[in-house]
Amino acid sequence: MQIEKVEFYYFSGTGNTIILVEKMVETFKKYGVQVQLRPIEKSDPETINLQHTLGLAFPVAGLSTYPLVWEFIESLPITDGTPVFMLDTLAGYSGGIVGPLHNKLKKKGYEPIGACEIIMPLNIFFIQSDETRSKLIEEGLKKADKYAKAIINDEANWGSFPVLPTFLCNMSRFLMRSWEWKSQQKLLGFQVKKSKCNQCGICSQICPLNNIEMKEYPIYKCKCQFCMRCVSLCPQKAINCKVTYKGKTHQAVTAKKFITPDKSSIKDEIKAKP
């Protein structure tokens, strides 16, 4: 199958997924494949062009992925054979995503052509050393390049998925929903250190869920999904989260990646060389 154009929808909390997506875009372009990049949190799944190959990229969270990514996937239009590939980034174990996503997409009429999981630095609980993180990123970039080539050459596959993932997926989706309960938001929640905050409002602009209201200082509402974007990318390191590791955070890109004048993310459209 010849791939001419990819509509690539992605979500990234702290940048790991973005940098691999950008690498894949670079490889696609090199081989004459056009790519349209779309941030999931700002996209309407109904407007997807089903004539093109669909790409989905996102981080693993709670053994599957964030509710905002699932909601996007659930809302994808029904189609008849649109090819689709997925990429996820993770710290070690994804459990319930590859199989359940395959089944979901298949039911909607998509043709799954490739799934790839790439280990990247952990961005919560335990923050690895700079050296380990650099190595993981370097390896990750190589794998992303190889994966993009496999997609172009029709050599990618979706792999196998035994029974357990479906159970993990359902458990994960329940777990993630419970994170949105008020009590959990309070338990895991964020505190803004007023002594450090310079009121720049970046956290509020980059939050994918519009969960941070910028008054004099940032005020968190109750729909955080813990993607860690605000904590990691605050230029003042003024946001504390109870599940960060010794106050350390991981970030693979700067906040600029998520802020453009129209508030969309990295360049919307990347055209292939003629």
Ligand SMILES: Cc1cc2nc3c(=O)[nH]c(=O)nc-3n(C[C@H](O)[C@H](O)[C@H](O)COP(=O)(O)O)c2cc1C
């Ligand atoms: C709330 C949360 C839950 C996570 N759950 C998992 C998990 O279940 N398995 C795993 O391997 N990594 C997990 N991770 C690590 C991320 O998947 C990993 O660091 C990913 O590359 C982050 O991508 P991003 O920078 O694009 O957001 C989790 C991270 C967060 C913030």
